[in-house]
Amino acid sequence: MSGLLYLIPIALFLGLLGLAAFVWALRSGQFEDLDGAAQRILLDDDEPQGPRNPEGRASDGGC
Amino acid sequence: MSTALSACPLPSAVASEPRVEPAPFVRVDPSSGLQRLDLVVEGVHCAACIRRIERALGKLDWVREARVNLTTRRLAVAFEGDPARAGEIVATVDALGYRAVPFDPSRLEGADAAAEKELLLCLAVAGFAAGNIMLLAVSVWSGHVTGMGEATRTFLHWFQALIALPTVAFAGRPFFRSALAALRAGRTNMDVPISLAVVLAPLVSLVETIRGGEHAYFDSAVTLLFFLLIGRYLDRRARGAARAAAARLLALRAQAVSRIEADGTIRAVRPESLEVGQEILVATGERVGVDGTVLDGRGELDTSLVTGETVPQPVEPGARVFAGTLNLGPPLRVRVAAVGEGTLLAEIVRLMEAAEQRRSRFVALADRVARLYAPFVHTLAALTLLGWLLAGAGWHAAIMSAIAVLIITCPCALGLAVPAVQVIAAGRLMKGGTLVKSATALERFARVDTVVFDKTGTLTTGQMALQAIEGGGAEDLAAAATLARTSRHPLARALAAAAGPGPSAAGVEEVAGCGLRWQGPEGVWRLGRRGFAAEVEDDGAPGAELWFSRPGRPPVRYRFADPLRADAAEVVAALQARGLAVELLSGDRSATVAEVAGRLGIEDWRAHLSPAEKVARLEALASEGRKVLMVGDGLNDAPALAAASVSLSPASAVDVSQTTADAVFQGQKLAPVLEVLEVARRAERLVRQNIAMSIAYNLCAVPLAVLGYVTPLVAAIAMSSSSLLVVGNALRLQLGARRAEQPLPVARTARAVGANA
Numbered sequence: 001m002s003g004l005l006y007l008i009p010i011a012l013f014l015g016l017l018g019l020a021a022f023v024w025a026l027r028s029g030q031f032e033d034l035d036g037a038a039q040r041i042l043l044d045d046d047e048p049q050g051p052r053n054p055e056g057r058a059s060d061g062g063c
Numbered sequence: 064m065s066t067a068l069s070a071c072p073l074p075s076a077v078a079s080e081p082r083v084e085p086a087p088f089v090r091v092d093p094s095s096g097l098q099r100l101d102l103v104v105e106g107v108h109c110a111a112c113i114r115r116i117e118r119a120l121g122k123l124d125w126v127r128e129a130r131v132n133l134t135t136r137r138l139a140v141a142f143e144g145d146p147a148r149a150g151e152i153v154a155t156v157d158a159l160g161y162r163a164v165p166f167d168p169s170r171l172e173g174a175d176a177a178a179e180k181e182l183l184l185c186l187a188v189a190g191f192a193a194g195n196i197m198l199l200a201v202s203v204w205s206g207h208v209t210g211m212g213e214a215t216r217t218f219l220h221w222f223q224a225l226i227a228l229p230t231v232a233f234a235g236r237p238f239f240r241s242a243l244a245a246l247r248a249g250r251t252n253m254d255v256p257i258s259l260a261v262v263l264a265p266l267v268s269l270v271e272t273i274r275g276g277e278h279a280y281f282d283s284a285v286t287l288l289f290f291l292l293i294g295r296y297l298d299r300r301a302r303g304a305a306r307a308a309a310a311r312l313l314a315l316r317a318q319a320v321s322r323i324e325a326d327g328t329i330r331a332v333r334p335e336s337l338e339v340g341q342e343i344l345v346a347t348g349e350r351v352g353v354d355g356t357v358l359d360g361r362g363e364l365d366t367s368l369v370t371g372e373t374v375p376q377p378v379e380p381g382a383r384v385f386a387g388t389l390n391l392g393p394p395l396r397v398r399v400a401a402v403g404e405g406t407l408l409a410e411i412v413r414l415m416e417a418a419e420q421r422r423s424r425f426v427a428l429a430d431r432v433a434r435l436y437a438p439f440v441h442t443l444a445a446l447t448l449l450g451w452l453l454a455g456a457g458w459h460a461a462i463m464s465a466i467a468v469l470i471i472t473c474p475c476a477l478g479l480a481v482p483a484v485q486v487i488a489a490g491r492l493m494k495g496g497t498l499v500k501s502a503t504a505l506e507r508f509a510r511v512d513t514v515v516f517d518k519t520g521t522l523t524t525g526q527m528a529l530q531a532i533e534g535g536g537a538e539d540l541a542a543a544a545t546l547a548r549t550s551r552h553p554l555a556r557a558l559a560a561a562a563g564p565g566p567s568a569a570g571v572e573e574v575a576g577c578g579l580r581w582q583g584p585e586g587v588w589r590l591g592r593r594g595f596a597a598e599v600e601d602d603g604a605p606g607a608e609l610w611f612s613r614p615g616r617p618p619v620r621y622r623f624a625d626p627l628r629a630d631a632a633e634v635v636a637a638l639q640a641r642g643l644a645v646e647l648l649s650g651d652r653s654a655t656v657a658e659v660a661g662r663l664g665i666e667d668w669r670a671h672l673s674p675a676e677k678v679a680r681l682e683a684l685a686s687e688g689r690k691v692l693m694v695g696d697g698l699n700d701a702p703a704l705a706a707a708s709v710s711l712s713p714a715s716a717v718d719v720s721q722t723t724a725d726a727v728f729q730g731q732k733l734a735p736v737l738e739v740l741e742v743a744r745r746a747e748r749l750v751r752q753n754i755a756m757s758i759a760y761n762l763c764a765v766p767l768a769v770l771g772y773v774t775p776l777v778a779a780i781a782m783s784s785s786s787l788l789v790v791g792n793a794l795r796l797q798l799g800a801r802r803a804e805q806p807l808p809v810a811r812t813a814r815a816v817g818a819n820a
Contacts, residue, residue: 004215008222012195019191026184036133039110 084319084331085149088165097127097141100149103314104138105162107131112161119155126152135307138163166314175303182296185234189289192230193282196223197779200282204776213275220272220279227265227281234288235261237295253433253474256440260473261288267466278463283470283778290786291478298482298502301489305498309727313718320352321345323396334386337399345395348551350387354406355397357382362392365553367519368717369407369698371650373527373625374607387698387717391553393573408719411674411701415723418678418706422685425708427503429481432754433474440472440761447769460771467773471764476757476785481750483793488746491796496729497739504725506750507709508743510690514638514736515681515707517695518649518659520715522635523625524731525696527553527607529561530626535611535619543611543619546571546579546590554609554623555579555590578609586614627662634733635663638740644689648677650699677703694736696720711736742796749796753789760785 025031089098107113113131120129120140125148128141140152149165156163199219206216238261242254261284268279319331323342334352337343342358345351351364363375366388375391378384384397385407403409444465451461489499499505516522532540544562547555549571568588571581578591589596589612596610597618612618638645647668649656656670669680681703684691693700693707696716704710704723712724721727728735764781767773 004218008199008219011198012222012226015191015195019187022187023184026180026187031180031183033132033134036113036131039113039133042110043114 084333085153085165086146087333087336088167089146089149092141095141097143098146098149100140100142100152101166101168102138102140102153102156102163103166103311104131104136104156105164105315107133107136107161115159116156116161119159120152123151123155136311162315164315175299175306179296179299179303182237182292182299185237186289186292186296188230189234189285189292192226192234193285193289196226196282196285199223200279200775200779203279207277216277217272217275220268220281223279223281224265224269224272227285228269230285231261231265231288234292238288238291250430251433251437252430253436253478255433256437256469256472256474257287257291257478259441260284260469263466264470267463271463278775280466280470280775280778283775283782286779287473287475287782290475290782294479294482297486301486301493302500302502305489305493306500308493309498309500309721312714312727312729313721318350318352335402337402339399339402341399343397343399345390345397347390347392347394348553350389351384351395351397352386353397353399354385354401354408355383355399357384358396358398360393360395362390362395365389365391367525367625367697371517371519371697371699373519373523373651373655389553408698411698411719414674414678414702415705415719418682418702421682422706422708425503425507427481428506428750428754429477432477436474436477436758440469443472443765443769444468450769451771464769464771467768467771467778468765470778471768471773471781472761473782474757474761475782476760476789477754479786479789480753480757480793483790484746484749484753484796487793487796488742492726492735492739492742495735495738497726497735498728499726499739501725504709505743505746507690507725508692508739509747511643511692511709511740511743513644513646513684513689513691515646515648515684515691515693515703516635516665517693517697517700517703518647518651518656519625520696521694521700521713522631522647522659522663522733523627525625525715527557527623528626529557529621530624531622533620533622534617539611539616539619541565542588542613543590543609543621546581546588546611549573550579554607554621557623558590558609558621583613588613627659628731628733630732630734632663634737635665637737639664641740643740646680646684648672648680648703650674650677650697674699674702678706681706692736692740711739745796749793753792756792757785757789760788 030037085100085102089100091097092099104116107116113133116131116138117129120126123142125144126140126142129138131138138156142148142152153163153165199222203211203216203219205211206219235258238254238258241252242258245252245255264280264284268281268284271277271279318334320334320337321329321344322332322337323329323344329344337353343353343355357378357380359380361379362377364378364384365375366385367373368389369385369387378392378395383400384395387408447468448461448465451464452458456464485502485505488505492499519525535543540558540562544559544565545568547558547562548565548567550556550573568581568583571579573579574591574595577595578589580591581588590609593599593608593610596612597620599610599618607623609621609623610618611621635645644667645665647656647660647663647665649659649668649670650672651670653670656668660666660668669676672680677700681691681693685706685708690709691707693704693710694712695701695704695710696713698717698719700712701717701720701723704712704720710724711726711728712720714721714727714729716724716727726739728739760781764773764777767777
C-alpha cells in the first residue's frame with residue numbers, strides 16, 4: 001500500500017501536465033479556428049516558393 | 064500535391080461597389096508596434112483559399128503576419144509602416160477574387176468570445192478533476208467491499224479533497240455568479256440549488272474526511288460541475304456561432320458613401336464619419352447612405368426597405384431622402400441633413416426601444432421550473448434534518464441525510480435538459496441557413512399562435528419582375544429588350560431578364576429620369592416612363608411601368624410587380640393549416656397589399672401603416688393574449704420586430720432589423736419560417752420530456768436520501784445515468800431530422816392547395 005504514496009502523486013502530476021498543455025493551447029489561440037486547422041494540415045510547407053511559382057496560383061490548380 | 068485538394072471554384076470577381084476605406088480600421092498593437100487590420104473575407108472555402116490569400120500577402124515585404132480564420136471567415140493582418148497601406152492589403156485580396164471588408168473586431172465580438180473561453184477553461188479543469196477524483200473514489204467504493212483500512216480510505220479522501228476544493232472554487236464560478244445575481248434580484252433560478260449542492264457536498268465531505276468518516280461526496284460535486292459545464296459550453300458556443308455568422312452577413316454588406324471633397328474629388332468613407340452639410344454622390348443602383356436633401360439630379364428612388372412601398376418614388380432637387388433607399392435613376396448629389404440622433408434610423412431605434420420595454424419579460428421554462436423546484440427541495444432537506452432529529456438520531460446522521468437530499472436533488476439532468484435540446488435544434492436550423500441568435504428564442508417560437516408578415520421583401524422578393532404586357536407581343540418585347548440591356552435601371556433589367564438573352568442596340572442614349580432613346584433606321588425608339596415614351600393619359604393604375612414606342616406602332620405598356628417568393632402561398636397555407644392565424648401588415652398602398660393578401664389567402668391585412676401603427680397592432684394582439692411571430696425586413700418593421708413576442712427576418716433585411724430579430728433566415732424561400740416553428744415545437748416537446756424525466760428521477764431517489772440510504776456511489780450512479788438519459792433524449796431531434804430529410808408538411812399542403820385550386 002505504501003506504493004500509493006508516490007504513485008498517486010505521479011498520476012496526478014501527469015494529469016496536471018495534460019491540463020497545463022490544454023490551457024497553453026487555449027491561451028495561444030489554437031481553439032479559435034478549428035475548421036481552418038483541419039484544412040491547413042493539407043498544405044505543403046516545403047513547396048518551392050518564389051520564381052517557380054510566381055503567381056502563387058498556378059499550383060492551386062483545382063481550386 | 065494541392066491540385067486534388069478541393070473542388071472549390073475560383074471565386075468570381077465581385078460587383079464594383081464603392082469600398083469602405085480600410086485605413087480608419089487599422090489599430091496599432093501597443094506591444095509590438097505593428098499595425099493590425101481585421102477583415103471579413105467572402106468566398107474562403109478550403110485550404111487552397113487560405114494559402115492563396117496568405118501567400119499573396121506574405122509577398123508584400125512589409126506584411127509581418129497574415130492569417131485566415133476559416134471558422135469565422137476572417138483575416139487578421141499585421142504590418143509595418145503607414146496605416147494607409149491597408150488599402151493595398153484589401154486590393155491584394157480583392158485581386159485574388161475574394162471580397163474583403165474591414166471591420167472593427169471590438170464591435171463584432173463583445174463579451175461573448177471571452178465568456179466562451181472562460182467556460183472552456185472551467186470545463187477543462189472540471190474534466191481533469193472529475194477523472195482523477197473518480198479514479199480515487201472507485202478505489203474507495205471497492206474498498207467498502209474488500210475491507211479497505213480506515214487509514215488508506217482517509218488518505219484517498221484527502222487526495223480527493225485536495226483536487227476537489229480548488230476545482231469547485233474555480234470551475235463553479237459561472238454558476239455562483241449567476242446564482243448570486245438571481246438572489247440579489249430577489250429571484251431564484253436553477254443555479255441556486257446547483258451552487259448549494261456543489262458547495263455543500265465538498266464541505267461536508269471535508270468534515271467527514273477530518274473525522275475519518277466512511278463517505279465523501281467529492282466525486283459527485285465535481286462530476287456534476289463537469290456535466291453542467293459541458294451543457295453550458297455547448298449552448299454558448301452554438302449561440303456564439305449563430306451570432307458570429309449573423310454579424311458576418313452584416314459586415315459584408317457594409318457600404319461606403321462617396322463623399323464629395325471641397326476640391327471635387329470623391330472619397331469612399333464610412334457613413335458614420337460624415338458631418339451635416341457635407342455632400343455625397345449616390346450612383347445609379349446604389350443605396351443612399353445618409354438622411355439628406357437632394358441638391359442635384361432627378362430620378363426615382365426605391366424606398367421599399369424604408370417604407371414598404373414597392374412603387375418607385377420620384378425625387379427632384381430639394382426632396383428629402385433617407386438612408387436605405389435605393390437610387391434607380393441617374394446619380395444624385397445629396398447634402399447630409401442629419402447624422403446620429405437626428406436620423407430616421409435613430410427615430411426607429413427609439414421606437415424599438417420603447418416597444419421592447421413595454422413587452423413583458425419572457426421567463427425561460429427552466430427558470431419557471433426552478434422557481435417551484437428550488438424552494439421545494441430546500442424545504443425537503445430542512446424537513447429531513449428536523450425529522451431525523453425528532454426521531455432521535457444524532458446531529459451528525461441528521462445533517463448527513465439532509466445533505467444527501469440536497470445532493471441527490473441537485474438538478475444536474477434538469478440543468479442539461481434545456482441546453483442539450485437547444486444546441487441540437489439550433490445546429491439543425493443553422494444547417495438549413497437559419498441563425499437563431501437569442502437564447503430563449505426557440506421556446507418563444509414554440510408558443511407562437513399568430514404569424515404577422517410584412518409584405519415587401521418578406522412575402523415578396525423585393526425585386527421587380529415583368530408582370531404583364533399590354534398592347535404588344537413577343538416581337539415588341541425582343542425589340543424593347545435590345546434597348547433595355549444597355550441600362551442598369553432595375554425596371555430595364557427586369558425587362559431584359561424577362562426577354563432572355565439577346566442582342567443590344569448600339570448607341571442607345573439614356574435620358575436621365577425619363578428612359579432610353581435609340582435612333583433606329585426607321586425612326587426613334589423610346590423605352591421609358593409615360594410622357595417620355597408615349598403620349599397617353601394617366602389612368603392611375605398602381606404599380607411600376609415602362610412604355611415602349613416605335614414609329615408607326617401603338618405604344619406597348621410593360622407592367623412590373625414585386626413577385627411573391629416562390630413558396631409564399633404554400634407556406635401561408637401550411638401555417639393556416641396548422642391553426643395559426645396569419646396577418647399581413649404593410650406600409651404599402653392598399654391596392655397592392657389587397658392583391659397580395661388575396662393571392663395568398665390572408666384575410667387579415669392592413670395597408671399604409673406607419674412603423675408606430677405596426678407596433679400598435681402587435682401590442683393590441685399581445686393584449687388579447689396572442690403570441691405573435693413577426694416576420695419582416697424593412698426599416699419600418701424594426702420596431703414591430705422588437706414588439707412581437709418573437710421575430711424572424713430574412714438575411715436581405717436592413718441591418719437594424721436583422722440585429723433586432725431573434726433569428727435570421729437566408730435564401731430565397733419562405734420555408735424556413737415553417738421549419739423554425741416545426742423544430743421549435745419538437746424541441747419544446749423534448750425539453751418538457753427531459754424536465755419530466757429528470758424530476759421523476761429525483762422523485763425516485765429522494766425517499767432513499769430522506770431515509771439515509773444514499774451513499775456517494777448511489778449518488779454518482781443516479782446523477783450520471785439521469786444526465787445520459789436526458790442527453791440521449793435530446794439526440795432524438797437529430798434522428799428525426801435524418802428520417803424526414805424533405806420538409807414534409809410543405810409538400811403535403813402544397814398538393815392540397817393544388818387540388819383545391
